[in-house]
Amino acid sequence: MMKELSIYIHIPFCEQKCNYCAFASFCANEKQKEEYIDLLCKEIKTRKTKRPVKTIYIGGGTPSVLTETQIERIVVTLFENFDVYEDAEFTVEANPNSITENFLQKLKELRVNRLSVGVQSLKDKSLQKIGRLHDKNMAIEKIKLARKYFNNVSADLIVGLENENGKDLCRYAEKLLSLGVKHISCYLLEIYENTKLYQMIKNKEYCPLNEGQLIGAFNKLSNYLQDKGMERYEISNFAFEEYESKHNLNYWQRDEYLGFGLSAHSFLDGIRSCNASNFEDYKLGKTEIEKLTTKQQVEEIIMLGLRCKLGVNLSELKKLNYEIEKNDYFQDYIKQGIIKLKNDRLFLNPVFYHLSNTIISNLMP
Amino acid sequence: MKDLNLIRNFCIIAHIDHGKSTLADRLIEMTGTVSKRDMQNQILDSMELEREKGITIKLAPTRLIYEFEGKEYTLNLIDTPGHVDFTYEVSRSLAACEGAILLVDASQGVEAQTLANTYLALDNNLETIPVINKIDLPSARVEEVKKEIEEVIGFDAENCPCISAKEGLNIDQVLKAVIKDIPAPVGDESKPLKCLIFDSHYDNFKGAICLVRVFDGTVKAGDKVLMMQTGKVFEVTEVGIFVPNTKEVKELSAGDVGYIAASIKTIADVKVGDTITSAVLPIEKPLAGYKEVQPVVFCGIFPVDGAKYNELKDSLEKLKLNDASLQFTPEVSSALGYGFRCGFLGLLHLEIITERLEREFNLDIITTAPSVSYNVYKTNGDMLEISNPSNLPSAVEIDRIEEPIVKVNVFTPPEYVGTIMELCQDKRGIYTDMQYLDKKRVELKYTLPLGEIIYDFFDSLKSRTKGYASFDYEFAGFEPADLVRVDLMLNGEKCDALSLIVHKDKAYNRGRDLAERLKKIIPRQLFEVPIQACIGNKIIARETISAMRKDVLAKCYGGDISRKRKLLEKQKEGKKKMRKIGSVEIPSEAFMSILKLDDDK
Numbered sequence: 001m002m003k004e005l006s007i008y009i010h011i012p013f014c015e016q017k018c019n020y021c022a023f024a025s026f027c028a029n030e031k032q033k034e035e036y037i038d039l040l041c042k043e044i045k046t047r048k049t050k051r052p053v054k055t056i057y058i059g060g061g062t063p064s065v066l067t068e069t070q071i072e073r074i075v076v077t078l079f080e081n082f083d084v085y086e087d088a089e090f091t092v093e094a095n096p097n098s099i100t101e102n103f104l105q106k107l108k109e110l111r112v113n114r115l116s117v118g119v120q121s122l123k124d125k126s127l128q129k130i131g132r133l134h135d136k137n138m139a140i141e142k143i144k145l146a147r148k149y150f151n152n153v154s155a156d157l158i159v160g161l162e163n164e165n166g167k168d169l170c171r172y173a174e175k176l177l178s179l180g181v182k183h184i185s186c187y188l189l190e191i192y193e194n195t196k197l198y199q200m201i202k203n204k205e206y207c208p209l210n211e212g213q214l215i216g217a218f219n220k221l222s223n224y225l226q227d228k229g230m231e232r233y234e235i236s237n238f239a240f241e242e243y244e245s246k247h248n249l250n251y252w253q254r255d256e257y258l259g260f261g262l263s264a265h266s267f268l269d270g271i272r273s274c275n276a277s278n279f280e281d282y283k284l285g286k287t288e289i290e291k292l293t294t295k296q297q298v299e300e301i302i303m304l305g306l307r308c309k310l311g312v313n314l315s316e317l318k319k320l321n322y323e324i325e326k327n328d329y330f331q332d333y334i335k336q337g338i339i340k341l342k343n344d345r346l347f348l349n350p351v352f353y354h355l356s357n358t359i360i361s362n363l364m365p
Numbered sequence: 366m367k368d369l370n371l372i373r374n375f376c377i378i379a380h381i382d383h384g385k386s387t388l389a390d391r392l393i394e395m396t397g398t399v400s401k402r403d404m405q406n407q408i409l410d411s412m413e414l415e416r417e418k419g420i421t422i423k424l425a426p427t428r429l430i431y432e433f434e435g436k437e438y439t440l441n442l443i444d445t446p447g448h449v450d451f452t453y454e455v456s457r458s459l460a461a462c463e464g465a466i467l468l469v470d471a472s473q474g475v476e477a478q479t480l481a482n483t484y485l486a487l488d489n490n491l492e493t494i495p496v497i498n499k500i501d502l503p504s505a506r507v508e509e510v511k512k513e514i515e516e517v518i519g520f521d522a523e524n525c526p527c528i529s530a531k532e533g534l535n536i537d538q539v540l541k542a543v544i545k546d547i548p549a550p551v552g553d554e555s556k557p558l559k560c561l562i563f564d565s566h567y568d569n570f571k572g573a574i575c576l577v578r579v580f581d582g583t584v585k586a587g588d589k590v591l592m593m594q595t596g597k598v599f600e601v602t603e604v605g606i607f608v609p610n611t612k613e614v615k616e617l618s619a620g621d622v623g624y625i626a627a628s629i630k631t632i633a634d635v636k637v638g639d640t641i642t643s644a645v646l647p648i649e650k651p652l653a654g655y656k657e658v659q660p661v662v663f664c665g666i667f668p669v670d671g672a673k674y675n676e677l678k679d680s681l682e683k684l685k686l687n688d689a690s691l692q693f694t695p696e697v698s699s700a701l702g703y704g705f706r707c708g709f710l711g712l713l714h715l716e717i718i719t720e721r722l723e724r725e726f727n728l729d730i731i732t733t734a735p736s737v738s739y740n741v742y743k744t745n746g747d748m749l750e751i752s753n754p755s756n757l758p759s760a761v762e763i764d765r766i767e768e769p770i771v772k773v774n775v776f777t778p779p780e781y782v783g784t785i786m787e788l789c790q791d792k793r794g795i796y797t798d799m800q801y802l803d804k805k806r807v808e809l810k811y812t813l814p815l816g817e818i819i820y821d822f823f824d825s826l827k828s829r830t831k832g833y834a835s836f837d838y839e840f841a842g843f844e845p846a847d848l849v850r851v852d853l854m855l856n857g858e859k860c861d862a863l864s865l866i867v868h869k870d871k872a873y874n875r876g877r878d879l880a881e882r883l884k885k886i887i888p889r890q891l892f893e894v895p896i897q898a899c900i901g902n903k904i905i906a907r908e909t910i911s912a913m914r915k916d917v918l919a920k921c922y923g924g925d926i927s928r929k930r931k932l933l934e935k936q937k938e939g940k941k942k943m944r945k946i947g948s949v950e951i952p953s954e955a956f957m958s959i960l961k962l963d964d965d966k
Contacts, residue, residue: 211914265926356918357917357936358916
């Protein structure tokens with residue numbers, strides 16, 4: 001049997017860039033969108049393989065800004081060129097303001113079975129300040145609508161927004177769960193220099209939570225979600241049983257994937273590659289390629305494994321000649337209860353998730 | 366037959382920054398010794414560090430040819446290091462000369478080292494010519510400085526050359542004065558060989574090279590020579606002169622300055638101040654003034670990366686090839702692992718060596734706080750020389766501790782006398798004398814413990830006097846003192862590399878100060894870290910580093926694993942500058958920085 005693959009497709013368009021966003025996304029007219037989809041379809045055809053596909057993820061940007069015809073073209077091209085499992089997890093990202101009944105209908109027809117909605121917050125003032133185009137009521141209405149078509153709906157929340165404490169976040173979570181959301185991604189607000197939010201903070205027009213408040217709020221939300229029966233299966237992801245994102249798990253378990261579109265990443269045969277992040281270079285088919293050294297492989301296994309509930313398989317490290325037990329920090333961390341060893345797997349104590357960078361980097365070779 | 370009347374051997378002495386090396390450059394340039402094309406500022410300061418710091422560390426002699434009144438003179442200029450750490454080296458260079466140019470800055474006037482060096486020159490019976498430099502500066506006060514020289518030093522400065530070495534002004538007057546006022550060497554070629562070693566170099570091909578002044582006799586390749594202090598005999602392979610690069614000659618004879626190579630494997634066999642004589646016909650008594658050089662400041666040097674111990678060892682050995690005064694012995698610290706306890710002539714010497722290790726040998730090193738060597742008398746009658754605080758026996762075993770004492774001369778404008786006295790008192794100094802040299806200059810004399818001098822005395826003096834005061838010191842033996850060891854505990858574990866020996870009255874303040882500094886310099890860790898200073902089991906100060914709050918990459922965007930990995934790799938790379946002590950990570954500069962004066966103090 002041939003090895004399975006995951007596929008990521010990047011839609012770099014947004015109706016409006018969010019104030020905190022530093023990713024490859026921009027506003028585009030219809031002509032530009034058509035042109036991009038042409039290129040995308042061409043890339044999909046060129047990189048055709050016979051390997052079966054187990055998950056598909058169309059992300060962005062905002063895939064829901066595409067018309068039904070446009071998204072159909074992409075998905076059809078994909079199905080024509082790849083062998084996708086009948087029960088493959090197929091996620092599309094959407095923003096509340098661009099979700100329409102027709103769009104959902106179309107996704108359903110195209111075998112999409114999971115919708116990831118960018119809720120971010122359920123406070124109108126907050127949403128407005130970070131440049132989102134929806135308000136609380138719209139988010140709720142659209143999730144209700146999405147739930148008519150999809151059982152598996154995920155929502156994103158941002159922790160760290162101005163004046164949003166742990167209590168607020170728990171309230172949002174409560175609402176989302178009552179709407180039947182099965183998966184919640186909780187991201188810490190990160191401020192990148194080239195964003196509008198960075199300028200706003202500099203000009204004292206915006207005041208995000210400080211580090212202490214941020215971690216406090218996150219932990220409160222995390223505890224709440226776990227009390228409600230969700231599992232924290234990765235540092236920032238929570239899901240009910242059976243509703244973990246298989247696509248994301250694929251990344252974290254270092255299984256292989258192809259990424260199509262602007263700045264999309266691929267991992268195949270031990271090589272990580274990344275498409276160009278500007279239009280001109282992408283047109284020319286430019287990619288950055290990185291062949292992983294043994295050391296880098298070890299680093300990835302530790303970094304990704306410790307971020308997940310699944311932990312790190314030590315025999316996998318041994319195969320790569322890394323004896324993590326001999327790391328300077330290992331014994332201390334075990335003694336201090338920072339990491340735990342069980343059945344040849346290493347786990348990061350969730351109490352220390354918020355300090356994971358230090359711990360992980362220290363355990364790396 | 367050589368005419369000794371056509372030779373002058375001289376050196377330039379000055380306080381630091383008074384323009385010694387610049388004058389040397391001008392002399393070389395004027396006499397055409399080095400062509401303009403090859404002229405590089407401060408020719409004799411060949412080390413990169415010397416040029417940068419504007420100080421001379423390694424002596425460099427050069428032969429100048431100058432025509433005067435129809436005769437061609439050979440002028441041997443011996444450059445001298447201008448720092449108190451190297452007083453003995455200076456004294457041996459002076460002993461190789463008949464005269465000295467005393468260079469004084471026209472705006473700064475007479476400073477501590479001006480006087481200290483003058484006394485050295487007088488000790489060696491040198492004819493000394495005052496020269497006033499930097500007369501081109503707007504702040505030059507030539508007449509006043511002349512008066513200062515006359516009043517403070519007692520030299521006639523009325524007709525002394527007034528020059529600007531930088532602008533090349535009146536340099537010929539200096540050369541004329543050298544020829545007219547400095548006596549020609551006296552010596553007898555027919556007598557048995559008598560040479561003074563005033564410096565040494567190591568050459569990869571020729572071995573250790575002696576820089577010498579020949580007083581009597583001749584020496585040439587093939588001669589068997591005896592080093593009178595070490596008793597070792599060598600066969601000369603080459604003799605030569607400096608122009609200023611080495612140039613082989615047939616022989617050196619009485620009156621000459623040059624070098625002797627004799628396949629000497631280690632520089633330890635070439636002792637500065639030693640006398641070289643003929644092994645066949647040795648003279649009876651060596652030249653006077655020889656001293657065994659002893660290090661006075663000690664510190665531990667450890668590689669940041671423990672695996673680089675051997676590299677550090679090789680590098681120290683290479684430095685030692687050219688620097689007999691550098692001492693090092695292996696040391697094991699529970700906190701820092703394997704390294705070396707090193708001895709230096711002074712703080713500047715220490716600084717030079719550590720900087721060279723980092724720059725020339727590309728090593729990341731950790732330097733512990735400098736210490737002096739204490740004489741520790743135990744109750745059982747033994748005496749230990751302790752330069753490493755962690756080797757101090759427990760209090761019950763100690764009868765008494767004696768610390769090294771120095772006599773300090775401070776030169777300062779009168780308005781700073783008060784603050785300097787305060788500083789000296791604070792440093793446990795004992796006042797001995799004060800003299801008004803003139804309206805603008807006061808000389809203060811104190812005796813101070815050397816241990817206090819190496820702890821920020823220089824920095825404090827400079828900052829209290831806006832850089833106007835200068836100082837100089839000489840050894841004055843050992844005296845008993847009430848000393849204790851202050852230990853630092855991080856997260857309950859003693860860190861031996863941070864221990865200090867201090868006076869009991871100051872232990873509390875120093876302990877508190879140290880704990881505060883460490884709190885500032887040690888980054889937050891995964892856990893709260895208590896810092897405690899203690900004497901024995903008694904805790905005298907405590908600070909707490911609170912735990913790190915947030916260090917996480919929450920958003921795992923798409924499949925971009927590389928970006929994340931690179932961020933963590935970078936974080937890991939940053940850790941290489943850290944040293945793990947127990948479970949606490951300390952930046953390597955922490956060990957040294959505990960001695961630096963705080964800006965806000």
